[in-house]
Amino acid sequence: MSESTIQWQHSHDFGVDNSQNTHKVKIVFWLTTVVMVLEIAAGTWSGSMALLADGWHMGTHSAAFLIALFVYSYAKRHANNKSFSFGTGKVNYLGGFASAVALGIVALMMVVESVHRLVEPQSIQFSEAIIVALIGLVVNVVSALILKDNHHHHHGDDGHHDHNMKAAYLHVLADTLTSILAIVALVIGKYIGLVWLDPVMGIVGAMVIFHWSVGLIKESSKVLLDKSVDTASLEEISAAMNERNTVINDIHIWKVASGHQAAIVSVSSAKPLTLEEYKHILKAQLPDLSHISVEIKAN
Numbered sequence: 001m002s003e004s005t006i007q008w009q010h011s012h013d014f015g016v017d018n019s020q021n022t023h024k025v026k027i028v029f030w031l032t033t034v035v036m037v038l039e040i041a042a043g044t045w046s047g048s049m050a051l052l053a054d055g056w057h058m059g060t061h062s063a064a065f066l067i068a069l070f071v072y073s074y075a076k077r078h079a080n081n082k083s084f085s086f087g088t089g090k091v092n093y094l095g096g097f098a099s100a101v102a103l104g105i106v107a108l109m110m111v112v113e114s115v116h117r118l119v120e121p122q123s124i125q126f127s128e129a130i131i132v133a134l135i136g137l138v139v140n141v142v143s144a145l146i147l148k149d150n151h152h153h154h155h156g157d158d159g160h161h162d163h164n165m166k167a168a169y170l171h172v173l174a175d176t177l178t179s180i181l182a183i184v185a186l187v188i189g190k191y192i193g194l195v196w197l198d199p200v201m202g203i204v205g206a207m208v209i210f211h212w213s214v215g216l217i218k219e220s221s222k223v224l225l226d227k228s229v230d231t232a233s234l235e236e237i238s239a240a241m242n243e244r245n246t247v248i249n250d251i252h253i254w255k256v257a258s259g260h261q262a263a264i265v266s267v268s269s270a271k272p273l274t275l276e277e278y279k280h281i282l283k284a285q286l287p288d289l290s291h292i293s294v295e296i297k298a299n
Helices: 019-046 049-077 091-119 126-147 163-191 197-224 231-242 275-285
Strands: 247-257 260-269 289-298
Touching: 019 049, 019 126, 019 163, 049 091, 049 163, 091 163, 091 197, 126 163, 163 197, 197 247, 231 247, 231 275, 247 289, 260 275, 275 289
Parallel strands: 260 289
Antiparallel strands: 247 260
């Protein structure tokens, strides 16, 4: 049977519209890529390692933005594909996870390079390096303002994060932090002579970036591994069922997209309620439930 002949009454397209985020990431991708090409070209022409290094560093973030754009495109293209049992909402979390891993690799590379420069100090073209860092800072601040949304003001995962977008935002923040720390270290190195501060700032920045990476990996992996809702929510559902003389035999609740959850529940009762009543009990405790399957057994 071909996919086009399969018809379900219940849709697994949870209506997650990423068109606005896609547009934002495209703008930031082109900003970053243009600056990357200019820095690599100028660095090659002038023989400046500072320009070359910053250019290739921005290249890693351009690659991360490409991942984000691919994720949005893939999720939209397969939104109604019946092969995906619960839709393509998790693709955003997969993109966020992949970008978080890339962010961690960038942090590790920064540590290795910084330690190398501490052990074997290298001459720094301070004036040129400061100009490069300032250019990078301006581009990153503009990019951060484009990608920023209200969700980034919250701590933790409130269930409505676009983790793919959050990963792109963290890549921009990582570059912004790197530029700020570099400017501080370069200015102090140029006018006070503390050359060792440059690699030290690199290590400090890498530690912060690695912390962001680990946090995003933890958040996205919970969804990818179908981690259930918190124990408190399960206890509230159980209590609500017990009040109606119903026992939960089995329950599975997991996230299928940003702001959407699915539940499969098996209950038993001497006087079972209707299917809609059980669904109402579940939705009262978990408003984000978009897909509910209930098995009812009469004692």
